[in-house]
Structure formats: structure tokens, C-alpha cells
Amino acid sequence: MHNKLMTRFLRILALLLAFGASSHAMADVMRLVTLDTAVYGAGRPGYLDFTFNGVDGAPAATATMSQLHGFDLDPVNFLLAGDAAAVPGGFAMLNSSNLNDVAYQGVFGGVFSFLLTISGDASALLNSNFGVLAYDIDGNQIKGKILDLMFVSAADGSADLQILSVNDAVATVAAPAAVPEPASLALAALGLLMLAVARRRRV
Secondary structure: OHHHHHHHHHHHHHHHHHHHHHHHHOOEEEEEEEEEHHHHOOOOEEEEEEEEEEOOOOOOEEEEEEEEEOOOOOHHHEEEEOOEEEEOOEEEEEOOOOOOEEEEEEEOOOEEEEEEEEEEOOOOOOOEEEEEEEEEOOOOEOOOOOEEEEEEEOOOOOEEEEEEEEOOOOEEEEOOOOOOOHHHHHHHHHHHHHHHHHHHHHO
């Protein structure tokens, strides 16, 4: 009887650990953003401006840009405003009421890409906007907003990104290849180990 109770307990614990691993991943939304600036003219200097702000009392959230490709990563090329900061491998912005942005001064004509991760409370992520704009070297906006994303709650309560507008000639947004976080992998591995122990006890 004791062995049966222990086996049942181990199974429940394993399931809880597995659920914990999956639910943790739901708190973040990741998208691979690619910007092809050829339409602005090869060799033309200008700015790419990345913004993240909350509206209508949005719950706290953070937008992180990582895995930057195509950028000259010399810090002198980046201007940070509001609640934006450099982090290892990229930049992070809060969705506070300030004007939060990362402005990159570079040369148009090439392809820029980055992994966008928006993190927060998966049960209440609403009204957080991530935007991308282009400016010429004199600070004049070029051809309207490149990309406008709204962080929302999906029907199942998980977090998702809704594309409000996109300049298809410049931007693409895609789901990246799934790479489990180390913490999630550890929880899942522990859950499998507990299941193996439970099965061995039953034999």
C-alpha cells in the first residue's frame, strides 16, 4: 500500500514539474524580426528607431532585442532613451510611460535582424506596443512606420503578438525555432526522472 501511494505521489509530482516547465515558457513571446532596408537606397545613412511603450495602464513588460545581425555593434552607434538599457548581447526596454527607444545610426541597404523577446505576466499582457521606424540622417521619418506590434493575451490565456501594421517591403516577423530554456529543460528532465523512479518502484 505504501509503495502504491509513493508511486502515485511521484507521478503527480512529475506531472506538476512538467507543467511548471511549459507554463514558464508561456510567459515570454519570441519573434525573429528581419528588416531589409534596400528600399531606402544602398549606402544611404540614416536611423532605425525601436520603441516599446505601454498604453492605457498596460501591465509591466519588457522587450529584449538579442542576436543582432547586420548591425555595427559599436556602442557609439546606439542612442538609448527612457527606460532602455544595454544588456548582454543586445538591448532591453520597459513598457513604462516614458518614451522608451533604442535608436541605431547606420547605413541602409543591408538586412538587419534580431530576436525580439517580450516578457511579463502571461495572464495579463495587454496594450504593450513594439514599433520600428526609419529616419533619414536629418531626422525625417521615411515612408511611415515599418512595424507595429501589440502584445496581447491569446484566447487560451497565453501571451501572443498581434501585428497591427507592417511594411511588407521592409519587415518580416516569424516564430523562431523553438529552443527550450535551461530551467525548463531541467524541470522536464527531473519530471522524467521521477516517472522512471515511479515505474521502477512498481515493477
